[in-house]
Amino acid sequence: MNDTATPDAPEDLSQWSKVITPQRGWLDVRWRDLWQYRDLIYMFVRRDFVGTYKQTVLGPLWFFLQPLFTTIVFTIVFGRIAKISTDSVPPPLFYLSGVVMWQYFADCLQKTSTTFTANADIFGKVYFPRLVLPISTVITNLITFAIQFSLFLGVLVFFKLQGAPVFPNFRMAILPLLLVMMAALGLGVGCLVSALTTRYRDLSVAVGFGVQLWMYGSTVVYPLSEIAPEWRWLLVLNPMVPIIEAFRFAFLGSGVVEIWQLAMGAGVCVLVLLGGIITFNHVEKTFSDTI
């Protein structure tokens, strides 16, 4: 019933519950199907979460180790050697906040970007709304984020007790919004890339270093305040900049962010998400012929 008939159809097709036709509109995303398969989203989240860490030596400890080591490396390289300012925030806390946030976005992007290529075998054998997979990836990553975020909170409390100049404030309540924005952006770009990689395999190579470059274009290893004011507008076009700055402003009390920057970032995220989903949806129906 969600599938619309071709406009030139002379007869009444409403007696059928599904009509399969060659063409499908660009905007014809099957939200209803997606809702019917909501249990599958849950099952994929469970599979990915349990499947990844069964039979690894350290198990879920990996969730802690990764941001911890990245932070240590950043502290040494960017803090000690390059001596980049961290706005009076203790460097480990500054980098950890950036890393935890960035990691969620980067994971969402990278893991959804392989949706079609990594699941070609399942997609060729059974139908379900393909969007189920990237959506479940974003949710799985949310669990990872929660664990890593708790690490960040622990480190924050530790430094606060040491008397470091960090000032968590009521603006922390904005965190869910920031997460939704990152999920939307990661999902959107990931869907776009995964749709394009079905035709252009060379794109999947670009994703790895693309994300790396994007990180340096975001305020992960430096504060926005280090950038000359006349150039900041360029940087805040990247929605990750106001997101990370807002996060630091809320939890550490240091950061440069304005409401309009966040609003604009949210707008960009929504546009990217829509573009990604529409492209993904378009590729979905003929994907199994081209891969």
Next chain:
Amino acid sequence: MSAAIRVENVSKRYRLGVINRRMLYQDLQSRWARWRGQEDPHSKVGEKLRGNGENFWALDGINFEIRAGEVIGLIGGNGAGKSTLLKILSRITSPTKGRVCLKGSVASLLEVGTGFHPELTGHENIFLNGTILGMRQSEIRRKFDQIVDFAEVEQFIDTPVKRYSSGMYVRLAFAVAAHLSPEILIIDEVLAVGDARFQEKCLGKMESIAGEGRTILFVSHNMGAIRALCSRGILLREGRVVMDGSIDETITAYIGDNFASASSYEAKERPASPHFERITATQEPAAQGTFSIGQPLVVTFETNPCGKKDLTVGLVIRNSQGVWVQHSSDEFAAAKDPLATVSRCIIPPHALGPGKYHLDALLAKRNEEAYEHLVNALSFEIAFDGAMAARTHAADWKGACGPGLLLWE
């Protein structure tokens, strides 16, 4: 009964050779060149449009309608388009032209165990696989015990499936799929799993599903299973429907499709191990391919002189319905030289009814391994001879054996 599936003029085109030919930068270069009105630097010399030579029509104007509750066997050789049709019906890919209308929920089973995750336990995989196939969790929970019971894996239900034997794995996978309860079920060659006993159980399960009034579209190369389950058959050849009728007629037509008469077999290689050198079917007066029903038919098996004692030659004769009309061996010979290299089987007149036959040959040592098993070693036709043919029509005699076999007084 109202229609459950209607397929209208469905065609599916595949483009040969143009898939993944390009890198992104090549596409961008082509577009840039075309935009400036220049020649595409990546077009092949002489290439105008993406030509007909590169197109392959896997399906070409398929039409049929299936009523609710019908069990249909979809038959055809490799490359006939069966799988493509099933993929379109199960929405894995879209048709190039035409339309498919479906009424009711659809579940398709094109492969057992799709989406099984090796690290997860049997329990977890039942839920995962079930939801992939479109079941709700509550539904799976309700049928969980039945599924485990059917798969016979109670003891191992909390073991990761990577530790399962391959038999347990497919049993579990089939059990999940068998407990789907859609109104339309599309099944592709899934009975070829597990041992003979489990296959029988699967077939029984499918029969009971069919008995519940569900619409089933079933693809298999196992004609016995198709005949047991289906009431109507659709035969595809080169992407077209060539036959749509009763299951018996369709199977006969399909087997006729593949029939190429061969009244002798000659070994291509001659290893030292025991093997058939030559198998011939002969009749007096001499005939080729088509034999008379009224004369004895002699099948001569010649094996190489390998020095092994007590080798047994066996044969299976299958008719165009895939039924085993005869299964015999030279163990039934009155006396046999243990080192003999020639066995002769005399098929009496009317032992085989008129029709087309395939003969399989088997060379083995009794109660031990088989040395050679030739499927369709010979293919031949039996027909009424002059006098009988003049009196009656071959088609009127439907028995597997010839009408003259029985003694009348």
